Amino acid sequence: MTRRICISIILMVVLILGIAVSLPAATKEKGAEEKPTLIFWQNEAGSGLAEWYKAVVDDINANEDFQVELVENPIEDVIDLLTAAGVSQSGFDISWDWSGRSSTMLRGKGGIYQPVNNLMPASVLDQLNQGTIVANTDDEGNLWGVPVFNDINYLIYNKEILQRAGVDVDSFTNSWEDFIDACEKVKNIGVVPISFANKEGIIHEFWLLDMMHIYFDSEQELADYFAAGNFDEPKMRDAIAKYKYLYDMGYLDPAGETLDYASNYFSKFSSGECAFLWFINSMYISVIQEGEIDEDNVGYELHVAYSDGDLSRKIAGLGYCLTVSDWTKYPEEAAKAIEYFVSEKWQTAMLKEYGVVPANMNVSVDDVSFFTPNMQFYYGEHKGEVTICPYEVLVNLQYDETIRSLTPYFHGEITYEEFARRLQEATFAE
Amino acid sequence: MNRYNRNISEGVTAYAFLSPAILILIFIFGYQIVRLFWFSLVHWQGYRYTTQFNNFKYFVTIFSRGYVVKPLLRSFLIIGIVIPSVIFLTVFISHHLYRKIVGYRFYRWLFFLTSIIPVVVASIIWTYLLNLFGPVNNFLRALHLDFLVVDWFGNSKSAIFALCWIIIWREIGFSTIIFLAELGNASPSVYEAALMDGANEFQLMRFISFPYLNRIIKLYTVTMTIFVLNNLFGVVLVSTNGGPGYATTVLEYYIYFLTFRAGKIGLGLSVAVLLFIITMVLVVIYVRLFSRRRGEGVF
Numbered sequence: 010m011t012r013r014i015c016i017s018i019i020l021m022v023v024l025i026l027g028i029a030v031s032l033p034a035a036t037k038e039k040g041a042e043e044k045p046t047l048i049f050w051q052n053e054a055g056s057g058l059a060e061w062y063k064a065v066v067d068d069i070n071a072n073e074d075f076q077v078e079l080v081e082n083p084i085e086d087v088i089d090l091l092t093a094a095g096v097s098q099s100g101f102d103i104s105w106d107w108s109g110r111s112s113t114m115l116r117g118k119g120g121i122y123q124p125v126n127n128l129m130p131a132s133v134l135d136q137l138n139q140g141t142i143v144a145n146t147d148d149e150g151n152l153w154g155v156p157v158f159n160d161i162n163y164l165i166y167n168k169e170i171l172q173r174a175g176v177d178v179d180s181f182t183n184s185w186e187d188f189i190d191a192c193e194k195v196k197n198i199g200v201v202p203i204s205f206a207n208k209e210g211i212i213h214e215f216w217l218l219d220m221m222h223i224y225f226d227s228e229q230e231l232a233d234y235f236a237a238g239n240f241d242e243p244k245m246r247d248a249i250a251k252y253k254y255l256y257d258m259g260y261l262d263p264a265g266e267t268l269d270y271a272s273n274y275f276s277k278f279s280s281g282e283c284a285f286l287w288f289i290n291s292m293y294i295s296v297i298q299e300g301e302i303d304e305d306n307v308g309y310e311l312h313v314a315y316s317d318g319d320l321s322r323k324i325a326g327l328g329y330c331l332t333v334s335d336w337t338k339y340p341e342e343a344a345k346a347i348e349y350f351v352s353e354k355w356q357t358a359m360l361k362e363y364g365v366v367p368a369n370m371n372v373s374v375d376d377v378s379f380f381t382p383n384m385q386f387y388y389g390e391h392k393g394e395v396t397i398c399p400y401e402v403l404v405n406l407q408y409d410e411t412i413r414s415l416t417p418y419f420h421g422e423i424t425y426e427e428f429a430r431r432l433q434e435a436t437f438a439e
Numbered sequence: 440m441n442r443y444n445r446n447i448s449e450g451v452t453a454y455a456f457l458s459p460a461i462l463i464l465i466f467i468f469g470y471q472i473v474r475l476f477w478f479s480l481v482h483w484q485g486y487r488y489t490t491q492f493n494n495f496k497y498f499v500t501i502f503s504r505g506y507v508v509k510p511l512l513r514s515f516l517i518i519g520i521v522i523p524s525v526i527f528l529t530v531f532i533s534h535h536l537y538r539k540i541v542g543y544r545f546y547r548w549l550f551f552l553t554s555i556i557p558v559v560v561a562s563i564i565w566t567y568l569l570n571l572f573g574p575v576n577n578f579l580r581a582l583h584l585d586f587l588v589v590d591w592f593g594n595s596k597s598a599i600f601a602l603c604w605i606i607i608w609r610e611i612g613f614s615t616i617i618f619l620a621e622l623g624n625a626s627p628s629v630y631e632a633a634l635m636d637g638a639n640e641f642q643l644m645r646f647i648s649f650p651y652l653n654r655i656i657k658l659y660t661v662t663m664t665i666f667v668l669n670n671l672f673g674v675v676l677v678s679t680n681g682g683p684g685y686a687t688t689v690l691e692y693y694i695y696f697l698t699f700r701a702g703k704i705g706l707g708l709s710v711a712v713l714l715f716i717i718t719m720v721l722v723v724i725y726v727r728l729f730s731r732r733r734g735e736g737v738f
Contacts, residue, residue, distance in 0.1 A: 011448075015455035022459040092699045095486030115702055119485025207593075264572045267593040406701050417595055417684040438701070 045075040045339050047102035047346060050090070054081035057294050058158075061359055069349050075342040077103070094334070095121035102337040103346060108144045108154055108328035109401030110232070111408055117145075117153030122332040124151035128344035137351060138368045141328030143228045144401035154330030155347050156368035158359060159395050161290045161326040161387060162219050164310040166191075167302065170284045174198045178308060185251070185315035191284070192260040201283040203255065205265035206274035213412045214400055215287040216252050221399040223314050223321035224248075231320070232402040238436030241429035244316075249418070249425065251315055256419050278302065287312075289327070293364060293383045309386040323396040324387065326366060360384075366395060410435035472715070479712045483705040497709035507710055509685065510693040511717075513599060517689065518667045520603045525610050525663065526656055532611065533618035534648040537625070538640070547619070554612030562677035565605045566592060595686035598679055602687050605674055606667070614659060621655040622648060657729040661722060668718050690714050 051062045059081065066079045080101070082090055087106070094100035095116065104122075106113045116122055126134075134142065134152070141156035168178050174194035181187055192202040207213070224244045225231040234244070255261055262283060265273050278286035279300030288296075297307055314321040331350060333343045349355060356367035360374065364384045374380075377388045400408065410431050418428045454461075482493040501507050532550060536543050553561070568575050569591040576588045591601040629647055638646070672691050675681055681688035681696060688696065691714065698707030 011452055015452060019455060019458060022462070089699050092486065092702065092704075096488075096704065098487065116486070119702055120487040121485070264570070266590060267566070267570050409696075409700055413682055413684045416593075416682065420595070420683075422595060422684075438703075 045342055047075060047077050047337070047339055047343055048100070049077050049079050049346070050082055050101040050104040051079055052082045052084055052087040052090070052105040054083045056084070057291060057363055058359070058365060061355075061363055064358070065349050065355050068355070069346050073342070073345065075339060075346075077346050091116055091121060095119060098336045100334075102334055102339060103343050104332050104334065105157075106154060106330060106332050107401075108141050108156060108330045108397075109403065110144065110236075111403045111405065112401075113145050113154040113330055113332060114147055117151070117332065118147060120335055122153050123335045123337075123340065124153060125155055125333055125344065125347075126150070126152045128333060128340055129155060129347065133348055133351060136353075136369050136371050138326075138328060138370060138395060140228050140326075140395060140397040141330065141368060141401070143232065144328060144397050145330060154332045155351060156328050156330050157347075157350050158356075158368050159326035159328050159366045161324045161366050161395060162215070162312070162398060163288055163290075163324055163386070164285060164312060165278070165288045165297075165383075166285050166308045166310070167278070167281060167283070168306050168308050170195060170198075170200055170281070171308075174200070174284070181308070181310070183310040183313050185313055188285075188313045189254075189258075192255070192258070195284040196258075196260060201262045201277065202260040203262065203285045203287075204274055204277040204283040205261035206268045206270045206272070206277075207266055207416065213252075213415045214408070216255070217248055217415065218400045218403070218408075218411060219287070219325050219398050220312050221245075221248055222318070222323075222325050222396055223312065223316045224318045226319040228320070228397050228402075231397070231399055235399070235402050235407060235436070236404055238404075238433045240432045241426060245429065245432075246425065247316070249415075249428070252415075253419055275300075290383060290387075291365060293381060297383070298381070304382060307382065309383060311391075320396045323394040324391050325398045326395040327398040327400060328368070330368075404436055405438045406435035407432060475708065475715070476712055479705070479708040486702070486704060488704075493705065497705040498713075501706055501709055501713070506697075506706070507690065507693070507713060510688050510690040510710075513687065514668055514671075514689045514691070516599065517603055517606070517671070518664055520600070521606050521610070521667055522660055522663050524603070524607050525614055526659065528607070528611055529614040529618050529659075530644065530649055530652060530656075532615050533622055533652070534644040535640075536615070536619055537622040537648070538630075538643070547615075550615045551612045553609055554616075556609070558609060558673045559677050561609050562605055562674050565601070565608070566678050569601055592679055593683060595683045598683060598686045602671075602674060602678060605678060606671070610663070610666075617659070618652055618655060621652055625651045657725070661725045661729075664721055664725070665718055668714060668721075690717075 049062075049066065051059070053059070063079060066077045069077050090100070091104065091106065094104075098120075106116065106122075113122065117124070134155070137156045138159055141159065142152065145154045145156070146152050164183060166178075166181075171178050171181065171191055171194075174191070174197065176191045176194055181191065195202040221234075221244070222231055224247075225234065262273075262277060265277070268274075275286070275292060275296045277283045279296045279302055281302050297304055312321075312325060331347045333340055333347070337343055351369055353369055353371055356369035356372045357374075359365050360367050360372055364381050366387060374388065377385055380388060403411075414423065414428050414431050417423045418425065423431075478488055479497060480492060480495070482489045482491040482496070532546075536547050540546075556564075567573055569589075570576070571588070571590040571593060579585065579587045589597055591597050625648070630643055633643055633647060669691055671689055672695060675687055675689060675692045676695075679687040681692050690710065694707050694711045694714065696707075697703045697710060701707075
């Protein structure tokens with residue numbers, strides 16, 4: 010009797026497990042006959058462009074014989090989500106990603122994305138920001154991501170603080186001398202000159218990597234520099250020395266040494282507690298419009314230019330792109346969907362409604378007077394003059410090594426030669 | 440039915456009833472561990488694995504380039520600091536709670552509170568408190584004790600100690616409850632006899648409470664070692680993100696860094712296998728050390 014009960018229990022367990030395993034497979038097969046649905050990972054959940062993405066997706070779904078399902082992921086989870094998707098070879102058909110060699114290209118060559126050269130018409134790609142195209146194209150000519158917009162970086166300052174410190178705001182330029190002079194005067198009136206937050210080391214990206222373009226005449230030259238991996242040389246030494254000078258002189262907010270980027274960096278400027286901020290354009294609404302600082306009290310400048318390469322006269326911009334997964338069953342449909350995002354219609358809407366720099370260089374606006382001040386700064390003086398942010402051309406572990414090794418260097422724990430050696434090792438890490 | 444057949448029959452019955460749970464455990468743990476080992480031995484092309492044997496290439500890389508040495512040493516350093524500290528503090532606290540000092544009910548509740556606070560919340564709290572311009576350092580400045588001000592999380596020498604403090608702070612509560620429960624088996628008459636012989640509280644703790652807790656201390660050492668080696672990711676990620684520099688990059692966090700940040704899946708897996716082996720070896724060593732005599736010790 011006992012034996013019969015045991016056997017019955019075992020058989021029941023095996024039966025339940027079998028049903029549990031086979032049921033999802035059966036359901037999947039049944040769903041295959043429906044309209045093709047592409048999963049789009051919009052990896053900036055809660056960002057200003059969220060509504061724009063939704064509007065474009067609605068347009069696609071209304072006009073195409075396939076559907077796009079929008080999934081919003083928080084930006085801080087992007088790398089982990091994409092890695093997990095790559096290992097499992099599932100999860101999305103189209104994704105948002107940062108452009109560049111250590112992001113889109115790395116993941117593309119690693120088997121997460123497929124090249125888009127053969128999917129997208131050349132006529133469409135030719136309209137897009139070519140700097141970002143360069144950043145996403147490998148040595149074999151494979152383009153791994155389609156540029157969708159650029160987030161330009163520049164310097165902003167609190168006019169009232171500078172005036173109070175005795176700086177002539179009207180004649181202030183982005184020369185190193187003007188900048189240092191202003192920092193010293195601001196410090197002398199007891200105000201923090203430059204907002205700073207370094208817990209993640211991300212600020213190194215802004216203050217060092219974002220500014221390296223000023224030494225170079227072309228994006229390719231910039232890319233080749235980082236690929237070569239030799240950093241014990243004048244350009245990097247000079248850039249590091251300039252950044253360290255800011256640190257040693259106390260121009261960076263000391264409270265930001267251990268605070269994270271999200272909680273301190275923008276809020277310090279937004280609340281009027283510091284004079285300068287290295288700014289990314291997409292944060293305009295939350296930091297300036299919705300911040301405590303008056304919009305009219307904010308001034309705009311290019312990056313501090315302590316070198317005179319041709320690229321120093323352009324605005325550095327981090328490109329974002331849309332990618333197509335390597336495992337998608339609908340590559341042509343994915344490419345068709347992406348065409349909507351980069352079309353003149355939707356790129357113009359992006360510019361007009363959200364003040365974001367479009368990737369489509371054919372977008373033009375006759376009247377810029379209704380633009381917010383930051384976009385008037387870009388369109389008034391620098392339209393079309395977006396270059397790539399050096400972050401996009403970093404290879405292997407250069408990004409992580411930079412943000413981790415600069416702090417011990419500034420604290421005097423390692424020498425510059427050791428810093429350069431670590432960066433070189435990161436360049437050629439397997 | 441003779442005795443031999445009855446024993447076999449009872450054994451088969453027992454295993455039959457246990458078999459569903461055993462099968463589930465084998466699938467969830469055993470299968471995944473086998474897959475982990477297998478993935479570390481095949482060649483990875485970016486984010487995709489192949490079926491080609493890699494000749495232990497990733498293991499050779501992590502050892503020949505010394506990738507794992509420092510993270511491993513940091514993990515052992517944390518073990519060396521946290522475990523003795525937690526045990527000493529817990530014995531001290533549980534002894535006094537057992538001895539029912541004034542307000543012992545309040546203290547019992549207070550210490551247990553730390554263990555119910557999620558590890559992420561605890562990390563955020565202490566990151567704020569120990570910030571260079573946080574409440575602790577500001578308080579020291581207000582008392583003109585500026586020489587005591589420390590940038591706990593911003594200095595690569597002190598960051599790991601700050602990390603240890605968060606772990607100790609959070610573990611004290613739960614360990615106190617366990618130790619207190621074990622002390623509940625102690626005979627009060629032993630304490631009374633010692634008091635009549637003139638023993639002070641420290642002697643009571645050292646010569647009575649501590650031996651009573653011997654068994655649970657051994658168990659706790661094993662579980663805390665496993666915990667420190669395998670469960671610090673949340674604390675590290677929230678409080679320091681492995682920095683400043685790599686100062687708090689422990690072995691577990693290093694797996695995440697290699698796999699997700701660096702995109703070196705093969706290397707990350709080989710470090711994960713290494714961590715598994717190290718943990719198992721340490722557990723075996725502990726069990727053998729603590730189970731010298733039959734019937735004694737934890738196992």
